[in-house]
Amino acid sequence: MAVYTEVPDDELDSFAREYDIGRVVSCKGIAEGVENSNYLLQTDRGSYILTLYEKRVDPAELPFFLGLMEHLAARGLACPTPIPGRDGRALRSLCGRPAAIVSFLAGVWHARPRPEHCAALGEAMAEMHLKGADFGGRRPNSLSVAGWRPLFEAIRPRAGQIDPSLAPLVADELDLLEASWPSDLPVGLIHADLFPDNVFFLPTDAGGERVSGLIDFYFACTDILAYDLAICLNAWCFETDGAFNATKARLMLGAYRKRRPLSEPELAALPLLARGAALRFLLTRAYDWLNTPAGALVKRKDPLEYLRKLRFHQGLTGPGGYGIAP
Amino acid sequence: MAVYTEVPDDELDSFAREYDIGRVVSCKGIAEGVENSNYLLQTDRGSYILTLYEKRVDPAELPFFLGLMEHLAARGLACPTPIPGRDGRALRSLCGRPAAIVSFLAGVWHARPRPEHCAALGEAMAEMHLKGADFGGRRPNSLSVAGWRPLFEAIRPRAGQIDPSLAPLVADELDLLEASWPSDLPVGLIHADLFPDNVFFLPTDAGGERVSGLIDFYFACTDILAYDLAICLNAWCFETDGAFNATKARLMLGAYRKRRPLSEPELAALPLLARGAALRFLLTRAYDWLNTPAGALVKRKDPLEYLRKLRFHQGLTGPGGYGIAP
Incomplete structure (x- = not known):
């Protein structure tokens, strides 16, 4: 479990304004994953995942990862798709880190898969x-x-x-x-x-x-x-x-x-x-x-x-x- | 930040069935708080907070806390209200710990209040x-x-x-x-x-x-x-x-x-x-x-x-x- 970066509310607010995703109504750090800081972001339009990329991810590789998710989601694979900001860019910056918002996927994972x-x-x-x-x-x-x-x-x-x-x-x-x-x-x-x-x-x-x-x-x-x-x-x-x-x-x-x-x-x-x-x-x-x-x-x-x-x-x-x- | 107890999906499933809250579609540990394990639980009917009470909370005091929240929420205070199970009881048990589901409240807290x-x-x-x-x-x-x-x-x-x-x-x-x-x-x-x-x-x-x-x-x-x-x-x-x-x-x-x-x-x-x-x-x-x-x-x-x-x-x-x- 890990949330390495606490996002101050005012920074979150101006960050969210760069997107057409509605008004933020809740933002909770998720106690999962060890590589990045993930937040479950809820707006009056729906749920999203906000990720701040911490030092274990090479920023130069992020366009590959985000591009891949966009490619797969566009072809109907059930995977997160990056949400672009109003200027069309999905890879942005928050709290001095590369950051992106992707679509939220409902579902539960199984610790003991059958x-x-x-x-x-x-x-x-x-x-x-x-x-x-x-x-x-x-x-x-x-x-x-x-x-x-x-x-x-x-x-x-x-x-x-x-x-x-x-x-x-x-x-x-x-x-x-x-x-x-x-x-x-x-x-x-x-x-x-x-x-x-x-x-x-x-x-x-x-x-x-x-x-x-x-x-x-x-x-x-x-x-x-x-x-x-x-x-x-x-x-x-x-x-x-x-x-x-x-x-x-x-x-x-x-x-x-x-x-x-x-x-x-x-x-x-x-x-x-x-x-x-x-x-x-x-x-x-x-x-x-x-x-x-x-x-x-x-x-x-x-x-x-x-x-x-x-x-x-x-x-x-x-x-x-x-x-x-x- | 803390989630002390990982809830296996099958235990969550049978726990949620004790309530009339709809079908679980997502459950994420929240990286906030230091006393208990909190999960943001989403069902096809809405959002809830699932709390597992860890050792710093005296189980004997939980009826006071839950009763108080119910009292205040019933009087219109914006605070979480405990959700009773189908048998009317709000204080239940999950993963060997006292546990309760309360209503989810939208909102963002301010680390630097103005x-x-x-x-x-x-x-x-x-x-x-x-x-x-x-x-x-x-x-x-x-x-x-x-x-x-x-x-x-x-x-x-x-x-x-x-x-x-x-x-x-x-x-x-x-x-x-x-x-x-x-x-x-x-x-x-x-x-x-x-x-x-x-x-x-x-x-x-x-x-x-x-x-x-x-x-x-x-x-x-x-x-x-x-x-x-x-x-x-x-x-x-x-x-x-x-x-x-x-x-x-x-x-x-x-x-x-x-x-x-x-x-x-x-x-x-x-x-x-x-x-x-x-x-x-x-x-x-x-x-x-x-x-x-x-x-x-x-x-x-x-x-x-x-x-x-x-x-x-x-x-x-x-x-x-x-x-x-x-």
Whole structure:
């Protein structure tokens, strides 16, 4: 949870006047997310999300993120769309920080997603990949294979503080992944951080649930499409006791493949991609663990959760471990 | 800022079903307040505030607080009103904690209130005092004069960590206040924590602003009515540079007196009450300062701000220092 910047009411007032969104009637800091300061802004016309971009986001990349959200929302994907000011610009400034207002999406995220949620996620992700295909922007994934070794070197001297097995395991895994990371799989626009808290659901009249929103595109990048699935195998398909739930994986992958078929090489690469995804979050969590000041207003996430996930994928002999027929 | 308890979606779902408030479409933790976990809950019928009472609130006192809010709201005061469940009970349980849903109030609070806000506050406070007069509940103020010495004894051994002058100054002040604290002033229902973040404003059509809500009644108690004003002299009438703004005080007190006249003894007691109010917040802030764990998710408030305010009131010779004619 984090709201790093308190917005004084007078600054909010003049900021809101730059938009045609009506009169502000309420503005509450949201205790979610760790990267930026988010506010739920209510006006007499509706609800919006106001985001102040804090130092972990490179301002030069904001036009990419905002442009992508605008692109996807315009194509009917349920995602926030940036609201331009009266002068047409969506990326503005508030309290000395880059800031933007995006549309508010109703929905609730599931901390413990059930199998049907994984299926709905798979379908929504495929839709996002398809709708992102003609987006003009490109952004390399700084947290893919090329970025892992520098991260590892940064944490290596103190990795033992987390777990003695961490450094040797990561060293071996990095060697293997760098040597075998695929370079010929379909590439496109991926979200790259589609954890449960970034996927909203609403009930349907039929008694089920539908995805009502994908949010937080601030890790989105151009990378292997199936890598987005690999991230979600880690983020959605393990139970809290560490057990892998193959039913969830099967439903997620199955629903995805109905909208965007996966090629044989993509399927075959899934275990390797999932190892890479596990390593990526293991490394960033370990980095944050070692570098979060004791008094910080964010909760540190356990890096070892991803060490255990990595070990699971290491033990697989093929994508059959994810519950799918090749 | 604080949300101590994360509410799992399935628990929220069954909790919300105990109410006739419609279907939950969104629930966001609010990064405000330090005592409880608050969520802005949106349903297809409207907005509500869901509060989980954390350990700093005595569950036995919750019926008083909720009953008071219901009483005041029923009399037309702009304050949250508890929403009863289908069985008529407003105080319920969620995630193993006492919990309640109250009505949502639109409005924005002012971190730097202007003189006109102080006037509006004075009027709203008088209205609250008048409407609270026939409330049946009673609750002694555990943070009034009798509670200060135990607090002081708790911080005394480490008070020097905050400021070397703190302990001797507080010791003298306590002696004086205990000896001279008034016992014959009008008593009633007071808010006792009416800081700017607990007072919401909305623009009026005439171009001004009106108080749209008083919130957070979890320090409310039965005490000297003018002590509520003394708290607000401290909380609303000092500038960020520490200077006392007599115009703000004059407007606040003047607007209050129009709705509820202040007697001669009440006016005369204001400097003493303001010293007591300053000491009360100095002591609790000092206590929190010394006892907040380094990793806590709350920002510590500076106790010395209230040491400086105390010194200001000590220098006054009468209520004329607050800009009012006796």
